[in-house]
Amino acid sequence: MGTSVTAHAFRLIGAMGRYGHLAVGIAISALFALPKAGYADEVLPDSRSLLPAEWSENLRFAIDLSSRQLYSTGTDDWHRVDFIGTDLHKVFSGDSGDIGTLTVQGYFTHIEDEEIRPGFANGKWTYVYRIFNYNHALMPRGRMNLKIGHFEIPMGLEHSINTNGTLRDYTHGRNIGVKADWGVSLNGILEAAEYEVSITRGSGNNWETEGDPYIVAGRIATPSHRNLVWGVSAMSGDVFVQNSGGQTVERQRVGVDLQWHVNQYGLFGEISVGDRNGEGTSTGLIELNRTANSGLWMAYAQLVYSTLDPDGGPQVDASTVLLGGKWDLARWDFSVQLSHDLDSFDGNSERNLYVAQARYRF
Amino acid sequence: MWHRHAIASRRLASALVAAIILLVGGTAPAWADAPYCSLRDPSHQIYEMYPTATGYRSVVGDINNETQVTVGEQIPFPLLHGEMGQHTLYVPVDSGDPLGYIQIRSELTEWGMAEIVWALSLQREVVDFRFQRCRGRACSSVLDKGLRELIQGLDQDALIALLDDQGQLQESLAATMNEDERMLASVVTRSAIKVIAVIESGWSTTVRELAQNHPDL
Numbered sequence A: 001m002g003t004s005v006t007a008h009a010f011r012l013i014g015a016m017g018r019y020g021h022l023a024v025g026i027a028i029s030a031l032f033a034l035p036k037a038g039y040a041d042e043v044l045p046d047s048r049s050l051l052p053a054e055w056s057e058n059l060r061f062a063i064d065l066s067s068r069q070l071y072s073t074g075t076d077d078w079h080r081v082d083f084i085g086t087d088l089h090k091v092f093s094g095d096s097g098d099i100g101t102l103t104v105q106g107y108f109t110h111i112e113d114e115e116i117r118p119g120f121a122n123g124k125w126t127y128v129y130r131i132f133n134y135n136h137a138l139m140p141r142g143r144m145n146l147k148i149g150h151f152e153i154p155m156g157l158e159h160s161i162n163t164n165g166t167l168r169d170y171t172h173g174r175n176i177g178v179k180a181d182w183g184v185s186l187n188g189i190l191e192a193a194e195y196e197v198s199i200t201r202g203s204g205n206n207w208e209t210e211g212d213p214y215i216v217a218g219r220i221a222t223p224s225h226r227n228l229v230w231g232v233s234a235m236s237g238d239v240f241v242q243n244s245g246g247q248t249v250e251r252q253r254v255g256v257d258l259q260w261h262v263n264q265y266g267l268f269g270e271i272s273v274g275d276r277n278g279e280g281t282s283t284g285l286i287e288l289n290r291t292a293n294s295g296l297w298m299a300y301a302q303l304v305y306s307t308l309d310p311d312g313g314p315q316v317d318a319s320t321v322l323l324g325g326k327w328d329l330a331r332w333d334f335s336v337q338l339s340h341d342l343d344s345f346d347g348n349s350e351r352n353l354y355v356a357q358a359r360y361r362f
Numbered sequence B: 001m002w003h004r005h006a007i008a009s010r011r012l013a014s015a016l017v018a019a020i021i022l023l024v025g026g027t028a029p030a031w032a033d034a035p036y037c038s039l040r041d042p043s044h045q046i047y048e049m050y051p052t053a054t055g056y057r058s059v060v061g062d063i064n065n066e067t068q069v070t071v072g073e074q075i076p077f078p079l080l081h082g083e084m085g086q087h088t089l090y091v092p093v094d095s096g097d098p099l100g101y102i103q104i105r106s107e108l109t110e111w112g113m114a115e116i117v118w119a120l121s122l123q124r125e126v127v128d129f130r131f132q133r134c135r136g137r138a139c140s141s142v143l144d145k146g147l148r149e150l151i152q153g154l155d156q157d158a159l160i161a162l163l164d165d166q167g168q169l170q171e172s173l174a175a176t177m178n179e180d181e182r183m184l185a186s187v188v189t190r191s192a193i194k195v196i197a198v199i200e201s202g203w204s205t206t207v208r209e210l211a212q213n214h215p216d217l
Helices: A002-041 B002-026 B043-049 B065-074 B138-144 B147-151 B156-160 B179-202 B204-213
Strands: A059-072 A077-094 A097-111 A125-137 A145-152 A180-190 A193-200 A214-221 A228-240 A248-262 A265-276 A279-291 A297-309 A316-329 A332-343 A352-361 B055-063 B085-094 B101-109 B112-120 B126-133
Touching (some): A145 A193, B065 B179, B156 B179
Antiparallel strands (some): A297 A316, B112 B126
């Protein structure tokens, strides 16, 4: 029964296509947002709300705008990426407690230059879901929940430190090939651990079936609020390659990650090993960060290191150093990041990338 | 030439759209939260402090200027602007029966922002607390100096009585604490006073409904 419902849901998601996703996202955001606007301004009486009161309760809604300017020494040019989107979070509750949570983050994404446009973006403006999922409680005390929709692959540091929409990033791109994907997961908290296990489509932002891609992934970790957090992750799958005519890349990884907080400093690290189309590979990341006492700014330095063992050839490696910072100023946040390739895989040029982002939420 | 004009026009149009959006946004309420995908419930702490709870109910509320004024009248220190916005009050339940209140408060400390998860009874007395995020050494050592036992069971008036005129934990109560521990204990006590005031002002409907529907609790 459960499998059948999941299969139907997947088919529906696949059938919706690009504009179906867009329409559903806007409709959900509008339905929830309109009554909220009424409460916020106290202009619209409750009777004019489009939804019953219980639907507009426990609702958070924001409009989220941001713009990034990038300069790459690889292209020797400036590039710009803009995001205009909505962020919605709704908790459904009953007498016995919270039943489930809906999170919808859909963004019109504008990427002017073709040379930096990722494969999922087919035009200058593309509607992209960063996150779109419903997490439903299956067992008491949060022991098990079922998540369905578009969510981050549960692996490594990213699982507990969400970097969506920020310049700071971890190793999902290098390791898995996608950051968030369409699928289902079981997740929950136990007395001394948190876990999530997922099976997803393997095609990232868009639902693709060519080549039958998939990703199975999971992470179990100590509670994320502690000063010392460590986790173990694994993934396996055939990951869809954008604009390749249905090609997939076979990827497997196992990894460990660690977060250690002392005063205003954080020392984070993750390392994973596995293979990519049968070639051995490993990735490691270490980050030192500092957050202001006030929490209004944070700065970080990262070193990312990868190796690849090509068939019949010597091992090659690549490493990048990154420096970044973020300032919060009321509804604004400003961030910058500088990255410098110390070494890159054969055939790729070493480059510097300078990025600045302004973000505004209201 | 024409190409340059086209680029300039597009940039001007983008700037105008951005200016209009920001102007409209400027009239919006003064709260802006972190992206919602990063929201995490304090589930571990809720079940630690209410071991018989089978679940919890979230009640999202706005801490606005009105709440700020009400809280300011009730307690001897103000609610800061950074504490405004949407927050969640959690009501732990045992098979549907409410057990109390849970709320997280962020407090400024010597070691950065501390997040304290408060457990209160339905009568708004301190049941317990946990540090969700507290990075200094004093965060663990202050618990060995009896801070938890000092404030457990106290209501707002009794908590205020623990502080001296400067809002610090009275010296006689902090005899075994070093300077850092006393400073943190004062922050925690002020946070307890504040969380009670915030819940009573910001979630007055929930508080009233629970009191009416469960007079025996």
